[in-house]
Amino acid sequence: MGSGIGTGGPPSSFPYPFTLGLDDSDTPWGGCTTHLAWILLRELDEKVLFADHPLLVRLNPVVPRKTRGNAAVVVRGYSKKPQTDLLEIAVNLAESYAERRPPGKNPGVALYPGVDAWRDPRLRRLYHKALSTYIPRDLARDWASKAGVIARGGSGVVGAVSSLAALAPGDPYTYELIAYRRRENLARERCVKRDPHHSSSEPLCSMANYDLLAGKLASAPGGPDPVLAGFRGWDASCLGRLSELLCEEPAGWVLYRSNQHTGIAGIAGxxxxxxxxxxxxxxxxxxxxxxxxxxxxxxxxxxxxxxxxxxxxxxxxxxxxxxxxxxxxxxxxxxxxxxxxxxxxxxxxxxxxxxxxxxxxxxxxxxxxxxxx
The missing domain is CATH 2.40.50.1010 (OB fold (Dihydrolipoamide Acetyltransferase, E2P))
Structure with a gap:
């Protein structure tokens, strides 16, 4: 863990700073907010200059109607085109991502016109509250509007807005390296090695990837979502060594910076x-x-x-x-x-x-x- 990544002024060819928040794109039938973020990152690749790793922001794990793991994703950077163009891209992708959704599950997208949303005291306070309390949707929309944030969507607006000010410079953080499945493999059982002896080869930089009590890997989900595996740790440079546990070719990878396993909820009060x-x-x-x-x-x-x-x-x-x-x-x-x-x-x-x-x-x-x- 360490301090956050600082940001400079916008390059002349990318004059529009932005922060995008996404949430509530998972479904029982296979959706996942981080997978949507991977699709969005590929769509934005030549349109923006990223100012940071994408952020995986864990919020209060016990609120009702939460996503699995209750994580939102935040992308910070500079755009060639106005921020509203990026918002439309993100909203269209979120709306078309899942064909079926259970009642009350609707994705949310939030856009802040800058890379430093943590400087807004209202957004920073909302983030801290969302780590441990229940945030009504009306409150999230009201504070978003007062902070110059454009929020679109349904229940996911709460997580999308609340995560914008996460991981400010000086906040503790960890990393998670997530591999996504190829479409042709989604109906098959994941191929991730679960040999209990593999724990001895886990890099010292990693954490919470192996359940010693159960004697099995904890980095692979069990549901139908498109995540193949995710490896968590303090040092991004060595997490890639855990890819040896994969016996299935991934469609792609994303390295997220995250607030998980940092004790941030206790720090916030x-x-x-x-x-x-x-x-x-x-x-x-x-x-x-x-x-x-x-x-x-x-x-x-x-x-x-x-x-x-x-x-x-x-x-x-x-x-x-x-x-x-x-x-x-x-x-x-x-x-x-x-x-x-x-x-x-x-x-x-x-x-x-x-x-x-x-x-x-x-x-x-x-x-x-x-x-x-």
């Missing part, structure tokens, strides 16, 4: 423990632990923010095992997503570590982070 917020709670165990069907462990924690039920789901593995050893009076710090349950809001715990190797699924449960759109 923790909100109140309300449903669909991602929080950190410091308090004292006042009841439990007790175990529910399925092997999930629960405790009740009392803190300055109130009394809250904390769930350590079976998928958290060692964290769930550690929770079994808690006793009344123990002081704890718990991080995770607050999810609504019939018994009341519940904090689904996950490991609060920078560079940690787990993420939250749709129920807020901590799981090994397979590559997600």
């Amino acid at each position: 923790s909100p109140k423990p309300r449903p669909y917020n991602y929080v950190s709670v410091r308090g004292r165990v006042v009841r439990g632990p007790w175990e529910m069907a399925g092997g999930h462990v629960f405790v009740i924690v009392e803190s300055l923010q109130g009394t809250l039920t904390v769930a350590f789901y079976r998928e958290t593995g060692p964290l769930r095992d550690a929770a079994r050893m808690l006793t009344v009076g123990d002081h704890v710090v718990v991080e995770g997503g607050v999810v609504p349950r019939s018994e009341g809001p519940t904090l689904a715990a996950r490991r609060p570590r920078r560079g940690e190797a787990r993420t939250a699924d749709r129920e807020g449960r901590a799981t090994m982070p397979k590559v997600r759109c």
Whole structure:
């Protein structure tokens, strides 16, 4: 991790600075926002001068109606043609990308007329809020309009606008190198080596690519989306060595700069423990632990923010095992997503570590982070 990439003035042949945000292009039938970004990057190749790597921006993982992994993509650069021309290209690609979409899933595209959206305090604040809270669409559109952002589309507007000010100079970051599948291979099972002994050859610059507990690779998704594999790490120069794990020829690659595994949500501050917020709670165990069907462990924690039920789901593995050893009076710090349950809001715990190797699924449960759109 390190500081962000700085930007200079626009070259004379590329006079129009821009930042484009994309979100909500995934579907259960195979769409993926990063794949749409790859298509857009190829379309823009000779039309723009890129100012940075494309950005893979992870937002609050427990909001309802999110994308898989809740990631938006941001592209920064300078254009030969006015920014609105680029916006039309992006909107047309997003609209034609997926033929079928489930209810409530509509892509969003946002355009800021500059490469430094992080300088706008409203956009920067919106980004920080979107890391751990629920952002209503009306709020995102209102703040976008006041910041000079043009937003087009449906539910994806929230992520597209909220991600524009991500990864400012000085923000911590990591990399993800994503390979995409050839069209003729989409109906076939992915060919990515899953030999558990391959973990010994993983470069020291990489992270969260191998699940040691399960003894399997975590870099290949399991669904029908067009991602072949994605490799995460701190040093972009050596991630390419992991391509030896591929036994299927990819259609192409994109190297993303990302805020994932950086602890940025904690840096931005923790909100109140309300449903669909991602929080950190410091308090004292006042009841439990007790175990529910399925092997999930629960405790009740009392803190300055109130009394809250904390769930350590079976998928958290060692964290769930550690929770079994808690006793009344123990002081704890718990991080995770607050999810609504019939018994009341519940904090689904996950490991609060920078560079940690787990993420939250749709129920807020901590799981090994397979590559997600």
